Amino acid sequence: MSLKKLFLFSLFAIFSTSIFSQILEPIKWLSSVNKISDTDYELVFSATIEKNWKLYSQEEPDGLGPLPTVFEFAAAEGNYELIGDVSEPKVEPYHDKVFDLDIKFFNDKADFKQRIRLLNKELKTISVSVDYMTCDDEKCIPADNKFTIPIGDESSTTLFNKGNVSQILDPVKWTSEINKISDTEYELVYKAAIEKDWHFYSQFSEDTTGLGPIATELSFKDSENNYELIGETSQSKTIETYEPAFEMNVSYFENEAIFKQKIKTKNPELNIIKAEIYYQVCNSERCLAPSAFEISTALNGEIIEEKNIAIDERSKALSNALDLNVTGWDKYEREDVAEKSNFTIFFLGFLGGLIALLTPCVFPMIPLTVSFFTKSAGDSKKGIANSVMYGFFIFLIYFLLSLPFHVLDSLDPEILNNISTNVTLNIIFFIIFIAFAFSFFGYFELTLPQSWSASLDSKANSIGGLIGVFFMALTLAIVSFSCTGPILGTLLGSSLSSDAGATQLTMGMSGFGLALALPFTLFAMFPKWLNQLPKSGGWLNTVKVVLGFIEIALALKFLSNADLVEHWGLLKREVFIGLWIVTGIGLVLYLLGIIKFPHDGPKKKITPWRWSFIFLVFAFVVYLIPGLTNTKQANLTLLSGFPPPLPYSVYEKDSECPLGLNCYKDLEEGLAAAKAENKPVMLDFTGWACVNCRKMEEQVWSKDKIYNMLNEDYVIISLYVDDRKELQKDQQFQFLKSNGNVKDIETIGDRWATLQTMNFQNNSQPYYVLLNHDMELLNHTTAYTPNEDEYFKWLEKGLENFKK
Template structure:
C-alpha cells in the first residue's frame, strides 16, 4: 500500500470509526479451535460470527488501489517455533459493491471461517498466540477492532502472560452481569447523542468569532493580496488561496486526532478525562488566564521561534508544501486569539457526554469558518473593499470574549465540585457569579469599566447598546435561579449550572430514587414497582436537560413519582470503593480495567449488560431483570419519553 493510500485510508478510518464514547458496539464474535493433523501439524481455525447488517472484510481486496479495509492475522513468536504452510485461507465469495468505500470489494456477512496450517519446529511448543486486526462495517459506519487468540495445541491450560485475575476479581466481575433477558421482545433504539451537524455549526460559530479578533481579521486582506498578486498566473493565485483554506481546515481537524487514538484504546476514556477533577481544575485556571489575556493584562503567544521557523520553511520550499506551512504559520501566530476559543470548544465538548468524532466535527467547523474568507475573498477580491477597517472595535470583541471565557471557566470548577461533592459551588452560588459577570460586562459596554488597551469612549455605538440590552435581559432571566420557587428551573440553561438538587436550599426528593443498585432492587420488590436504571453523570449536560426539561413535565413527573423506582448510577462518580470492593475486570479484548471508584463500577456494568456507555441511558426492568421496553438514550421529546414509560409500566403489570 502506498504512503498516499495509507494516509487517505487513515483519514477514512478516522471519520467512519464509531468506536466512540457515544456507543460501544461489538458486531463480530470470534470462535476458534485447533484441528490436529499429526504430532507436528495443526490447522488453526478462526470463525467470525457477524451480526446481521454488518460485514467483515477479506485479507486482500481486488484492487491494489482499494481504500477498503482488510483483515490481517499476526502470528506471534513464529521464528524457531513453527512455520506457516501457505496463506491463511478464507471463504471464496464474489466481490460486492460497498456503499461506504464506493467500490467493488470482498467482504463476508453472517460468518467467515479462516484457516491456517502450521508445522511445528519446536516440538515442545504447547501454545500459539495469534492477533487479528480487522474492521467491521455496515452501510454507514465502520468499527476498527482486534482480538487475541490463544490456541492450546495439547489441550493444556492457556497461559496469558502478564494478565493475572485473582478469584476475588472473577467473582466481583461476575457480579456485574445482571443477566438481563427479553432483548428479543423489543427493537433496539439508537442512542441519540449531540448531532454532528449541530457540533459542526457550534465550531463554525466559534471560527466566525475568531475571525473578528485582532490576530486574524487583519490577516485576511494581507494574505489574499499576497496570493493574488505574487502569482504570475491569476488562476494559480486563486488555486493557492483555495489550497491555503483547505490546509487551514485540515490542520484544525488533525488536532483532534490524539483523542481518536485515546478513544480507540478505551471507549470510556473520554468520560474519564472529562470528569477528572484535576483536569477540570486545570481547565478552570486556563480559562481564567485566557480571560485576563483577553482583558489586555498580558499576551499569550506561542514561542516566536515556532512561527519564524514555519514562515521560513514556507518561503524556502514553495509549492503545495509551502502553502501548507503558510497555513500552519497562521495557526501559530493567531494562537493568542484562537487559543481561548479553541479551548472553549475543546473544554465544552470534553465536559459533556461527547465523543472524539464530535470533537473532530467541532474542530472541522472551526477550521472551515476560519478558512472560508481566505478562499471567498480570493475568488471575489472586490469584496475586500466592503470589509470594515481594523480598529478599537476589535479590542472590544476581545474583552467581551474575556467575560464569556470567565463565565465558561465556572463550568469546569462546577464539574470538579459536583464529582467530589465539595459543596463550594452550589447552584445558586454559580448563578449568582454569572449575574455578577453579566453586570460587569454591561458596565464595560456602557463605558463605566475600562481595560488596559481601551481608548477613550467617544459615544455608545449601536453594537454596544444592543449587546448591553441583550446581556441585561439575560441577567434578569437568571435572577429567579437564586430563589427556591418553581421559577428557579432555568430550562434554557439546563446542564450548565449545577442541578436543581445541588442547592443551598433543602429540597425534598420527589421521586423514589436511590444510588444503590442492591437497595433499589430490594425497594422495587417491596413496593411492587418496576425499576428504571438511570445511567447518568454529575458532569453530563444531557442528563441535566432530561431531568430539568423532561422529568418535570406533568405527566412524565407523575408516572415517575408514582409508578417507578429510579436507580441512578453515576458513571463519573470518583469516590473510591471500599478496598474489599475494588477489583480488576478482564475486558473481552484481553486488557484489564481497574475498578477502583463507584463510577468505574457503574460504567463497566453498563457496558457489560447493555453494550453501551453513553449517558443518559435509561433501562426499564422487572424484579427478575427482564426488559420492559427497549432501553433509551437522550429523549428530549416529552411525549415520546412518556409513551415509553407508560408502555414499560403496562408490560410490568402484565
C-alpha cells in the first residue's frame, strides 16, 4: 500500500471511528464463477450498495481523494495467471465538492470481473481480497473483504456474512508436518503461528475450579482400527506466570506453539490423519470464543486441508431463521446505548471511601499520621509536603489495585461483562457478602497476613524519604483491610456494568482512594481542624455494624439474580422484600440497643443523631411494607431494579409480563399475534437480572399514557437474553459467527442474545425495537430511556409510522 493510501486509510479510519460506534454494513458482496474453458474462468465480484452510499472506482483520483477499490489475488504464481485487469462498470466522473476532485463512484450495484487461466489443475480455491471505501453524505468507512472462491467442479456462488471481514480476528495460523520414523511409525507435528500480543493456553492446567483459562485439546479422528497413539501429545515450552485475574498459575504460548504426537499405523492403506485442535486465543483486552480447528495431513507429508469446523445443514437452517432481514435502517439512526457514567462510578467509589474513613481501622489513623508528619519533618512545609505525598500514594495504590481487573475483559464475558446474569458468580458474591456482614458484626476479622504489614512498616521506618512515605501508605492499605475490604467488595460487585466494567472499576477505585487520601492532606495543611474531629469511641463500631446490615441486604440482591435466571422460585418478590424488612427491623433494634454484638460496649443514652438515623431506617421499612401486598402500591418505584420484577410474585398473576401487560416471550407467536390484531411490534430485549429493565418497566411503562399505549396499540415481544432454560434438543444448534468460530445455541437466552447481536449489532439491555409486519423499522431503536415524555414520543412516532 502506498504512503498516500496508508495516510488516507488511517485518516478515514480515525474519522469514521470517532463518529459512530455501531457496525455499519452499507455494502454486501457476492462472488461467482463463470467457466469459460477447462483452464479459463471469469471471477465476478458483485457489490450491492445501500441507498445514499457510494463505492469508488478502481481508478485512483489525481489528488487526496477517497480510497479507490483495489483487488489483490493471493498465491497466483505457479497456480494461475491473470488475463488483463479487473473490469468494472463504466461511469462518468462527478465533481465532488468535499474532495474538490473529479471522481468515479457506483450507486446501487457494481460488478467487477477478472479473467484467469489455471496453471495448476489441482488448484481448488482462489483467495481474493478487496480493499475499498464507502461513503455517504456524513461519513466514510474504509473496509476490506476476503473471498475464497472454489474453482472447477466446486465452483459456486458465495454470499458473504454480514459485517466486514476486516473485523474477523484470526490470530493463529496452523500448519502440520510429518516425520517418518519407520514403515509403521510416524511423528505428527502441528505448528501454530501466533500473532503479536496474542496467546493461547497449554494442554496441561492446574485448574480444579473450572474458572480458569480453557486448556488446548488435541483429538485424533478415525484412529480405531487405523492407528494407535504412542504416548501423550508433547508441546513446546510455555510461559509460566501467576495470573491475578484467575488467581492461579497459568501456562500459555506466545509467538509459536508446537505439538508432537507419535502414532503407529494398523491399516496399510491409511494415508490421511485427521486431527481436531480445540483452543482459545486471548490478548490483554479480550478472548475470542473457543475455536475447534480441523487439520488433515497425508503421511507422505502433503497438507491436505486446514479449516475451521463447518456447521451442519440443520444448524445452517436454524441460524438463518434468526435473521429477521430488518429494513429501514436508512430512515433511522441506530441508537448508541449509553454506558453508565464514569463520573457516577467515581462518585460511588468516593462515597465508599468516605464511609471507610468512619470505620475503626481508618479513623484513628488520621490524627496519628498527620501529627507524625507535622512533628517529625522538622519544618511545617516539609511536613505538609510529606502528607500530600502520603495522600497521593494512597490514591495511587487503590488505582493500581484496579489494573489487574482489566485482564478480566479478555476472559469469558460471563466472568466480568455479564456479572449480573452469571449464576455461579452471583452465588459466590452472595456468600462473600454474608461473610463480610458477619465480619462487620464482630464475629471474626478479615485481615491480610500480619507479616505483610510488619515488613512494610519496617521498610517505611528504615528507608525514609518518598519511598518510605510510599511504604507507609501501603501499610495503611493493608492494616485497614478488615474495614475497607468489604466496602471494596461491594464496589466490585455492585458498580460494574456490562459495557465497561474494568474502566468503571478503575474509576470507582480511584474515587475510593481519593476519599481516603484527602483527610491526610487537608488536616496536615490545616492542623487546627483536627480539634474539631469527634473522638474515637463506640460510635465507630456502630458504623461497622450498620454496614454489616447493609451487606446482608446487598447479598440478597446477588442471590435474587441467580434465582431469577434459574427460575428456582426461592426469592419471589414478596419474599425478597420481606427479608429486607426483617433486615431493617434488625437494624432498628440494634440502634435502639435491644440487640447487641460482640464488640458493643455498655448501653448508652441514644443521641439525637442516632434517633434521626433510627427514624430514617424505620421510614424505609414502612415504605417497603406495601411491597408485600397484591395492590398497585406494591410497585416500589424508588427501588425499581433491586427487588425481583412484579410478575415474579407469590400471588397468582393474570400475566407473567411486566405490570400485567399482554406480552409474548416467543418471537413467532408474538409476530403471529401482531398480524392477527393488526398492531405494530415492540421487541423488548431484556433480562431477568437486568436492573435498568426493571426501572423502565416500573418507572416508565407504569405511567398511564405509556401503559395504555403499550397495552392497546402494540404487541410486546419480550426476549430474555439471560434465560438459562435449555432449548429442546431438536432446537439446539451451532451458530457460525462471522469470525469463523462456532457458538453453541443451547438455551433460550443463547438464541435471543444471538438474534439481537445478529440483527441489531447490539448486546446491551434494555433494548427496544419497533417493527411492522414486514420487519421494517418504525422508528430508531432505543435503550434505557428514563424520561417518560421522550419514551412516549418514541412510541407515538412508531405508531404513527405504522398507520401510514
